[in-house]
Structure formats: structure tokens, C-alpha cells
Amino acid sequence: MKTDPRPQTLSEKVRDGNLFSEQCPSREVLKHVTSRWGVLILVALRDGTHRFSDLRRKMGGVSEKMLSQSLQWLEQDGFVNRVAYPVVPPHVEYSLTPLGEQVSEKVAALADWIEMNLPQVLQQREVA
Amino acid sequence: MKTDPRPQTLSEKVRDGNLFSEQCPSREVLKHVTSRWGVLILVALRDGTHRFSDLRRKMGGVSEKMLSQSLQWLEQDGFVNRVAYPVVPPHVEYSLTPLGEQVSEKVAALADWIEMNLPQVLQQREVA
DNA sequence: CTGTATCCGCCGCGATACTG
């Protein structure tokens, strides 16, 4: 008989997230990453550092408030790096962290697929 | 000199979507696919056909209304197949279409990444 | 069992004004 069935510590049990569990914090991360503007931010930052107003101009229809809030979410999750230069007028640069580059890769793959396959989807809608 | 520079028809220009364009319909598709329950539906259906109540039980915290609505969005976009058997009690089965399997692959890749890397993210939050 | 219909509270989000 086996003696050490590896009691599986608590830290091992909760090591990974489970999106199907209602209280799992991974739900919140998903929310930030897949949020309306979060997706576009992560994709936009893939080709390098951007300033606040650059992002705002690039992304159609985002308000200052929501852009700021979305950036803060992604920053707190460790996906986005914020660097403020203490000059006048203010100058702030946003970029992807190593962790952020990983998620953005997945997000961009999804975004690209949608852009590429939009015709098929629109065609499906007409049929339906 | 070349004679036929391929005038590039309108249909070619707008063939693909552009998520950074405010009015582009790809925004709506993205919204459906990355919606709170849309993500979980697409991931859940990857391991085969599910009934309505199966999905509801599997996904923590979704109301009937929102599950039904999310399924209809994905159905109209051609990602999900709905088959109703005219029996009592009613029996309805949901599954992925070929198109749906493609998006779900991208979505699942993102979802998996988040679940796998949740510890790093939570650690980043503490530092911040 | 698998939905639809209706009501309604809450807050996400935009608009505006103001600050460093």
C-alpha cells in the first residue's frame, strides 16, 4: 500500500483559477481583460509604448474616464506599465509588462480572428 | 507600364473588420464573444453538446434570462447550434458550429492562460 | 424542462467641470 498519497496542500488546490467558479478571482481578471476597452488597449500596446492621448485617439469612442479606469485595472493586474515624467505639460507613457505581453498575445489572436472572419459571421446572420 | 493595377473594389476594402473603428460591426461580435457569459458558454461547449440546464448548472451564477440571451447572440453570429426536440418535457441541445469551434479555440486559449497565471496576477496586485 | 414577458433597482458610463 502506498504510504504518501500526497495530502495536497491548500495552496496546491487553489493554485490555479477556475472561471466556472462564481467567487474565483479569475472572473475579475477576465472581466478586465475582456472589457470593452481593455481588449483594445492590450492590442494597441502591442506595437510599443503609447501616451494617454495617443491611445484615446487610436481607440474610437472611448471617454477619458473609461480609458483611465481601464488602464488602472490592467495596471493593477500587472499587465500594463505606467511611467509618468514630471514635466509640464505632463507626459505619461503606457506599455505592456512581460505578463501583459502574454495576455495580449491571446487577446490579439482572438481580435484578429474576429476581424478576419467578420464576413463569415455577417453572412451567418443574414441566413439566420 | 502595368495596365491592370487592380482597382480594388469596395467589397475588398471593407472585407475585414477593424475593431478600432467605432462603427465597425466587429465590435458587436467582440461584445458577444467576450461577454461575461459568452466566454464561459464557448469554453463549456468545447467538450460536446450540452442542454440548457446543464450549462446553467455548470456556469456559476448565471440567470435564465442572461444565459438564454447570450446563447441567442452566439447563435445569431453562427457560433452556436441550437436543436430543439419536440417532446415533453422539452429537450434542447446546444453545440458549437465549425465557426464556433474556431472562436472557442481562441477564447479558450485566453481563458486557460488566465486560469494558469492567476497566481502571478494576484501577486502583482499585492505589490501594487 | 426551456424558455418568454414584465417590472424595476442599481450602477456603468458619458458629459461636464475642475486640478496639477
Next chain:
DNA sequence: CAGTATCGCGGCGGATACAG
């Protein structure tokens, strides 16, 4: 330029009731 603070509305989404 890069935000924060505040207000107010619309609509998302939950709860409930009801239908096939």
C-alpha cells in the same frame, strides 16, 4: 497633457410570474 470629481441618465441584468 493627463487626469480626478461629480452628477445624472439609460440600460444591463436579476427576480418573478407565466407559457408551451
